[in-house]
Amino acid sequence: MNLKALRAEAQELQNEIVKWRRDLHQIPELGLDLPETSAYVERTLKELGIPVKTGLAKSGVVGLIAGCEPGPTFALRADMDALPIQEETGLAFASRHPGRMHACGHDTHTAMLLGAAKLLQAHCAELKGNVKLIFQPAEEGPGGAEPMIRDGVLADPPVEAILGMHIGTIFKEVPAGVIGVGYGPLMASLDRFYIKVIGKGGHGAMPETTVDPVAITGTLIGALQQLVSREQKPTHPLVLTIGRIQGGSAYNVIPSFVELEGTVRATREDERQSIARRMEAVVAGITQGLRASYEFKYDFGYPPLVTDEGVTRHVEETARELFGPEGVMTLSEPTMGGEDMAFFLERVPGTFIFLGGANPAKGIVRAHHSSTFDVDEAVFWRGSAALAASALTWLDKNHKQRHASRR
Ligand SMILES: [Zn+2]
Ligand SMILES: [Zn+2]
Structure with a gap:
């Protein structure tokens, strides 16, 4: 697969990803109870022709893009929940739910994963295996990853590697639109x-x-x-x-x-x-x-969030190929914040990447969990491209290795 073409296709999706994000931003929901959000995700995946399972961990949604060739399964994960904060951004698409706000950017994660889903679905003839799309509730608590795992999200077909992404300023050194990757312990328990x-x-x-x-x-x-x-x-x-x-x-x-x-x-x-x-x-x-x-x-x-070296290297190389060397940076030390993604990474080799979302030139600088938190929407297509390309090329590589070892 030519990643230049995929990059261009992601850029073309930018407006649609922004629309999804703005729709989701207006309907923030909390914890495991995300009826409107999960219905939105379910509907959008079905419109893309992707089969969907719902009700895992109450509001979790799982889509499966089955490639034309049988092979391993790579998972992409996004969180969908918001925070009990009264929004004060003054944005035209601000929260319509009093006392609730997408103040951590999970609306953008959901929208970018929908973007990746659309890209991958368009290329399902070239997929050498499957891509599982995991939309989880309750990242901000009480936790949605563990109950989704209990409900079988990593099985049938079994997930062999996983990638998640967070937007924003968790790592302040990552500029807008740049992908930060880290090796080993990256976030704390x-x-x-x-x-x-x-x-x-x-x-x-x-x-x-x-x-x-x-x-x-x-x-x-x-x-x-x-x-x-x-x-x-x-x-x-x-x-x-x-x-x-x-x-x-x-x-x-x-x-x-x-x-x-x-x-x-x-x-x-x-x-x-x-x-x-x-x-x-x-x-x-x-x-x-x-x-x-x-x-x-x-x-x-x-638990502590620890990334797998092989998958991290793969995602780093893919992002470098997509965006050039200036579009990727290696994080040198962990943050002491925690992430529900850690439960997935305890069970499956994978990684968690950070997409720079602050942009001082545009006045977008507020911290996560503040009532005026926002992100630079211009970076969305990059997030979708990174997710889709990493899944596609990982399947390519692992399918080849298996094929070679069978002979
Ligand atoms: Zn948060
Ligand atoms: Zn978050």
Whole structure:
């Protein structure tokens, strides 16, 4: 397949991708409940002549483009959900749903994957295998990848490699329209913890009659941070943030307990498991040593996002061929944000790429999850082209390898 031709076809689709995006932008929905969005995706795929399965993880939609030649299956994944934010962009196509907004760009992911679907469907005679189109709900929580996997999205036909993409400014160094790729750990796990330090309340002037959970919490915070500064390999990023502390109600009363809540971000699964264990050991040791007791809860959220070297290299080379060397950049370090895509990458070799969506020259600079978040629509065709071309050439390559090894 000539990628120059595919590039030109993607450029021709630009207006249609923009239309899809603007339609979706007006109907933001939350979590696993995306009736209007998934109906829109289903309808559009059917109009393209692509068979569709719905109802995976409630609102998930899966399309399958079967190539004319049998072969392996490559998956492309987009997320479809929005955020509970009141939009303040003033755009003509702003949200029609009060208190909900596509403030992370998932409307653009959905539109760009529809664009890739149209490109691939037009070339299905040249596909040496299948392309599965995965539209998932609930990336912003509670998570849609795992329930879709449970509902069989990676089976029948089995997915052998997967690619996902995020637009915007997650990696600020990626300029508008450029594709950022990264090797190995690229995004962090997203876990949440709760600690209750239980002491014995009393008069602020008579600490000896109490077990002061405020003072114990002070010691505990320092000790928890030591897990990062003294037990973690310094070249492996790890974040332990306590975002909420609550205890006491009067200046001269020692309360009976203090609550802490926070998040841990790790880029490696073994380090994530280790800090969860060590945190509880430190909480137990310090509270016991200082005569208090505790409650400790650690909720494992999304795992670290780790890309596969082979698929990443393939996508990087494809993007370079499509857009030239200036259209691609290699990311040198991970971000500590989390992504539901990580669950797919735990099970199937694949990668996650970043399409630069901010454009200071056009005044488009606001961060994700803000009420004025927007992206430069001019980059959309590039996203669709990168997805479609990566799938097409991956099938080409892997079909050839198998064919050669059979002989
Ligand atoms: Zn987000
Ligand atoms: Zn997002």
